[in-house]
Amino acid sequence: xxxxxxxxxxxxxxxxxxxxxxxxxxxxxxxxxxxxxxxxxxxxxxxxxxxxxxxxxxxxxxxxxxxxxxxxxxxxxxxxxxxxxxxxxxxxxxxxxxxxxxxxxxxxxxxxxxxxxxxxxxxxxxxxxxxxxxxxxxxxxx
Amino acid sequence: xxxxxxxxxxxxxxxxxxxxxxxxxxxxxxxxxxxxxxxxxxxxxxxxxxxxxxxxxxxxxxxxxxxxxxxxxxxxxxxxxxxxxxxxxxxxxxxxxxxxxxxxxxxxxxxxxxxxxxxxxxxxxxxxxxxxxxxxxxxxxxxxxxxxxxxxxxxxxxxxxxxxxxxxxxxxxxxxxxxxxxxxxxxxxxxxxxxxxxxxxxxxxxxxxxxxxxxxxxxxxxxxxxxxxxxxxxxxxxxxxxxxxxxxxxxxxxxxxxxxxxxxxxxxxxxxxxxxxxxxxxxxxxxxxxxxxxxxxxxxxxxxxxxxxxxxxxxxxxxxxxxxxxxxxxxxxxxxxxxxxxxxxxxxxxxxxxxxxxxxxxxxxxxxxxxxxxxxxxxxxxxxxxxxxxxxxxxxxxxxxxxxxxxxxxxxxxxxxxxxxxxxxxxxxxxxxxxxxxxxxxxxxxxxxxxxxxxxxxxxxxxxxxxxxxxxxxxxxxxxxxxxxxxxxxxxxxxxxxxxxxxxxxxxxxxxxxxxxxx
Numbered sequence: 001x002x003x004x005x006x007x008x009x010x011x012x013x014x015x016x017x018x019x020x021x022x023x024x025x026x027x028x029x030x031x032x033x034x035x036x037x038x039x040x041x042x043x044x045x046x047x048x049x050x051x052x053x054x055x056x057x058x059x060x061x062x063x064x065x066x067x068x069x070x071x072x073x074x075x076x077x078x079x080x081x082x083x084x085x086x087x088x089x090x091x092x093x094x095x096x097x098x099x100x101x102x103x104x105x106x107x108x109x110x111x112x113x114x115x116x117x118x119x120x121x122x123x124x125x126x127x128x129x130x131x132x133x134x135x136x137x138x139x140x141x142x
Numbered sequence: 143x144x145x146x147x148x149x150x151x152x153x154x155x156x157x158x159x160x161x162x163x164x165x166x167x168x169x170x171x172x173x174x175x176x177x178x179x180x181x182x183x184x185x186x187x188x189x190x191x192x193x194x195x196x197x198x199x200x201x202x203x204x205x206x207x208x209x210x211x212x213x214x215x216x217x218x219x220x221x222x223x224x225x226x227x228x229x230x231x232x233x234x235x236x237x238x239x240x241x242x243x244x245x246x247x248x249x250x251x252x253x254x255x256x257x258x259x260x261x262x263x264x265x266x267x268x269x270x271x272x273x274x275x276x277x278x279x280x281x282x283x284x285x286x287x288x289x290x291x292x293x294x295x296x297x298x299x300x301x302x303x304x305x306x307x308x309x310x311x312x313x314x315x316x317x318x319x320x321x322x323x324x325x326x327x328x329x330x331x332x333x334x335x336x337x338x339x340x341x342x343x344x345x346x347x348x349x350x351x352x353x354x355x356x357x358x359x360x361x362x363x364x365x366x367x368x369x370x371x372x373x374x375x376x377x378x379x380x381x382x383x384x385x386x387x388x389x390x391x392x393x394x395x396x397x398x399x400x401x402x403x404x405x406x407x408x409x410x411x412x413x414x415x416x417x418x419x420x421x422x423x424x425x426x427x428x429x430x431x432x433x434x435x436x437x438x439x440x441x442x443x444x445x446x447x448x449x450x451x452x453x454x455x456x457x458x459x460x461x462x463x464x465x466x467x468x469x470x471x472x473x474x475x476x477x478x479x480x481x482x483x484x485x486x487x488x489x490x491x492x493x494x495x496x497x498x499x500x501x502x503x504x505x506x507x508x509x510x511x512x513x514x515x516x517x518x519x520x521x522x523x524x525x526x527x528x529x530x531x532x533x534x535x536x537x538x539x540x541x542x543x544x545x546x547x548x549x550x551x552x553x554x555x556x557x558x559x560x561x562x563x564x565x566x567x568x569x570x571x572x573x574x575x576x577x578x579x580x581x582x583x584x585x586x587x588x589x590x591x592x593x594x595x596x597x598x599x600x601x602x603x604x605x606x607x608x609x610x611x612x613x614x615x616x617x618x619x620x621x622x623x624x625x626x627x628x629x630x631x632x633x634x635x636x637x638x639x640x641x642x643x644x645x646x647x648x649x650x651x652x653x654x655x656x657x658x659x660x661x
Contacts, residue, residue, distance in 0.1 A: 101345075102346055102347050102348055103349060103374075104372055104389070106347075108299060108348055111298060112296060119295065119296055120297065140296070141302060142295055142298055
């Protein structure tokens with residue numbers, strides 16, 4: 001039984017890397033995000049390339065403003081020779097740089113992951129997708 | 143099954159466990175038929191059962207109902223003016239699939255406007271994020287209480303799966319549609335449009351605000367929520383603002399905690415040991431179990447400081463609803479509730495209603511209990527009021543909620559069933575029954591074989607403080623008319639039956655709970 005991994009761990013790492021320069025190489029992919037809350041804060045996106053690094057050390061990450069539509073495409077570069085990635089992200093609605101939580105620690109901002117993450121959080125096994133030139137789809141939580 | 147302590151699931155959605163959301167189950171390989179039921183099967187089963195028409199439910203299109211001039215019978219008193227709200231699961235099917243469990247359905251709030259002898263009805267589905275997502279998808283996409291849903295959408299917390307389907311109350315100018323595990327959804331009293339989930343404060347989003355708040359005579363709304371070992375106590379002031387929120391850690395993980403009573407000083411919260419069998423493969427509807435070796439606990443916590451509390455233990459038992467609680471002269475607390483020896487209704491009754499298959503009889507399962515909670519010694523003494531038949535949905539005079547001594551409530555008004563009919567094969571009530579909490583004396587009215595009786599609430603008559611100077615207001619489904627009926631009875635003469643009725647030109651889905659707000 002794979003352990004369900006956590007956005008709680010992921011969020012600060014995403015944040016730490018957010019804003020860092022993209023790698024110089026040009027290997028890129030489009031990420032298509034669905035269920036974006038339009039014009040609310042920023043999308044905090046992290047890209048991982050292995051189970052070992054998942055939720056620990058993203059290959060690359062970025063922070064982009066939420067656009068006008070519920071579907072938003074983002075170009076991610078610096079993928080090097082990766083053939084398989086997993087995307088984990090959250091929408092920082094209030095742009096405070098962190099995943100908000102309520103009194104009991106429940107995340108209160110939307111999250112999403114590539115692949116077929118299931119309802120309760122991202123994981124490498126459910127999130128990994130082959131890069132084949134098509135956009136990587138990420139459905140944000142309800 | 144192991145989870146990291148810090149996992150999103152464990153912390154973020156511990157409420158899922160409380161609520162019966164299929165948290166861990168979603169990570170397991172499911173048997174091929176662990177899916178929603180088929181809508182066509184219900185249609186076939188219900189074809190010869192006119193009592194089951196309300197279980198057809200509504201669709202996105204038929205989820206709006208309006209009747210400005212229902213057929214009125216008898217005399218609606220001119221002095222009865224206000225709005226009666228009810229809520230219940232209403233949308234059961236999408237894309238040919240049907241939920242297994244009655245509790246899964248999306249909530250629909252009913253509003254009856256009663257004014258100077260006129261009655262009008264409006265019904266609206268609560269426009270939750272769940273409803274919107276599944277409407278867009280054309281099929282069920284979010285985990286439900288008693289039904290496994292394939293390929294679920296990622297959820298952002300309890301409100302992603304919140305059907306807002308259990309109770310409705312108007313408070314401080316807005317209608318609160320409530321569920322057990324997440325936020326209340328606010329609706330406008332003027333047109334029942336959904337305003338959205340209520341965040342009482344920025345850091346309180348998606349905390350459980352249970353479906354059985356108690357409104358005291360001064361207009362303060364008291365509520366609780368449970369999530370794993372967390373107990374949350376809510377106080378909402380009469381003007382609709384957060385008075386105080388308190389969180390306590392309990393020495394155990396709560397199961398399904400549904401209702402509570404209040405006294406002047408205490409919150410009295412029964413916590414039955416009913417849990418979902420997480421991690422177990424299942425076919426068809428999800429199963430609920432009594433935690434092995436776990437008692438029925440009753441938490442008594444001070445309203446103004448829940449750290450001051452006592453935990454009582456009783457023999458294991460399922461219960462949904464309390465009757466009342468009072469503070470006695472010797473310092474003890476007297477609690478009444480409807481108990482059941484097993485989670486039969488969760489596992490069978492509510493499932494049979496949805497499938498249209500006959501349920502096994504519920505004879506003797508629902509008992510009206512009283513328990514004396516000795517705050518000094520921690521001992522609890524339990525007794526059963528010998529009442530003929532089954533009863534549920536107890537309600538008391540709203541002016542007496544939280545009152546003890548001479549001003550306490552003595553009568554519990556319940557939906558009840560005490561006769562057996564060949565035509566009735568489900569856990570449905572046919573009468574309304576008043577039970578005297580001290581003596582067990584019963585007064586009642588039998589609507590009859592062809593009627594389903596829902597919760598009746600107590601509406602005090604203006605100008606009198608006597609407990610029985612009140613009306614009883616409640617809905618029934620008349621299978622011969624195939625219509626939902628709003629009934630008004632005189633509490634002092636309950637045996638005479640309705641003094642006034644409003645017959646709607648349609649059948650509404652059966653609901654759970656509601657409340658009346660006087661003008």
